[in-house]
Amino acid sequence: MAALAQLPQEVWLLVLSFLEPKDRAHIRASCQFFRRLADHPCLWRKHTVLLKEGRSFNRGLWRTLRRRRPGAIVIQKATIRALESMSTQLPWLASLTIEQCSDSKVLYNLPRFKNLAELVMVGVPCPPGLADLMASLVRLTNLCLCSLKGDPRAVLLHAAPHLTNLMTLRYHQSDHPLNKRALNTLLSNLPNLKCLSLKMGKLHGTLPDDYFTLPRVNGDRSAAGQQGKCEPVLTRLELLHYMDPILSPVALDHLSSLESLTVFYRQRSVEAHECNLNKWLHKLPCLSELTVMNGYSLGAYVHSVPAMLRTLCLQNVVFGPADLSAIGKRAPGIQHLSVDRRICDGQRSLQEVPVLFHQLRTLQMSYLDMAELDFGSLAQLQHLDQLVILDSHPSCRADLLDQIHKFKCLTDYRVQVVHSERRRDPFICYCCL
Incomplete structure (x- = not known):
């Protein structure tokens, strides 16, 4: 000792x-x-602690959490007593997620968390006066409302004028998108909002062209092309459960400040001529991060990808060698590439990755797709820091494991190789799965 x-x-x-x-x-x-x-x-400051139903919330637990001071806590099926104890024992808590609790009175403890900067509520019933409870959280910068029971839209609209420090809003409710009037009210009352995530759901028809455009009230916001209109200064937009034509081809024209766009389509689509993403990308010159799940084949929008793109994530997307080659020519500066659950078009599409993307720093893909890679060329990428192998398990083919071992030797173990099993992350919103 x-x-x-x-x-x-x-x-x-x-x-x-x-x-x-x-x-x-x-x-x-x-x-x-x-x-x-x-x-x-x-x-522990960057860790999230998960407290499950039935866990003994005794003095020993609270004492350990006080010493560690974790960055965030997720509590499932919370009780009134558990929230009361947490607010007393952990008064410094900055991030709290409440999942699947059945007693709406639990939320009456929210004002006790004076330092709360991030609040996530999933599957929680809305008690009377919830808007006033949320309005008391003046330090709140991140808010996520997912599958709340009651009328969360009215709650959010009532609380928004008091949440002026809010920078991130994730509103994942119902099977229908917010109407234009409700969205305009929210954006007008949240001057510091940078990240907006919406569950679009189902809609028969198309929302107005100026869905994301605000009426000009003062000169604080930058002017859009139209007189009497102004654009919100969003840098990140997420559209979940989306399908065309909910938004029009010009819906994102006034979001030129966007740096990150995520589109999670409800399902695959083969009608490339209906793809509005192709038109949106033309109007987003500052876009550096693009994430697409399901939807159209990559060929439907590959020729609209901005040259500034640095991060590309494709999940359940069909593409071939020509599509990947086009991406490499349009955005040669891509540094982070993720290909997850790729839908094969019958051709070997990934073997040219090291040749097309010389600036790669991280590469993430399924172990089933790793067989297509040229590990010799991959080892020559001077900037590569990390290789992530998804769905990795002991039954990985021996020849692939041998290639990975040789790859490590070729890079003198400079590149971190991560074997990652796919599992449900309890800290990710259900709408993002």
Whole structure:
């Protein structure tokens, strides 16, 4: 024990920071010295703690959480007593997620969390006066409302004028999108909003062309092309459960400040001529991040991809070698590429990845697609930092594992290779799955 204490605490904390939480727990149980170090706040500030139903919320638990000061807490099927204890024991808490609780009175404890900056509510009934409870959270910068029971739209519209510090809003409610009037009211009352995530649901028809355009009230916002109109200064937009033609081809024309766009289509579509994403991308010159799930084949919008693009994520998207080649020519500066659950068009589409994207820093794909890669060329990418293999498990083919081993040797172990199993993340909103 004396020998352990001879090293500075900073050295041990650095060593522990490289370990997974489960490995850290084993070391923590070895002696009092490591028990104290393993609970140091610097090791936990970026972690999220999940508190499940039936968990014993005793003094020992609260004492450990007070020492660790984790960055966020998710509590499932919360009780009134649990929220009361949490607000008393963890007054510094900045991020709270409440999932699937049946008692609406639980939310009456929200004003007790004075330092709350992020609030996520999933599957929670709306109690009377919820808008006033939310309005008391003056430090709130991130808010997510997902599948709430009651009338969350009215709650949000009533609380919005008091949430002037809000920078991120995720509104994932019902099977129908917000109407233009409701959205305009929200955007007008949230001057600092940068990230907006909406569940679009189903709509027979198309929302107005100026759905994201606000009436000009003062000179604070930048002018759009139309007289009497102004555009919200959003930098990130997420459209979930979307299908054309809910938004028109010109709906995003006044969001020229967008840097990130995510479109999660409800299902695949083969009618490329109906693809509005193709038109939207032409009007987003600052876009650096694009995420698409389902929907059209990549060929429907590949020739509209902005040259500024740095991050591209494709999930359940059909594409071939010609599509990937077109992406490489239009956006050669892509640094982060993720191909998840690719739908094959019968051709080997990924073998040219190292040739097309010289600036890659991270590459993420399923182990089934790894067989198409040219690992020799991949090892020559000077900027590559991380290779993530999705759906990895012990039954991976031996020849692929051998290629990965050779790849590590070729790069002198410079590139971090991560084997990741796909599993439900309890901290991700259900609408994002």
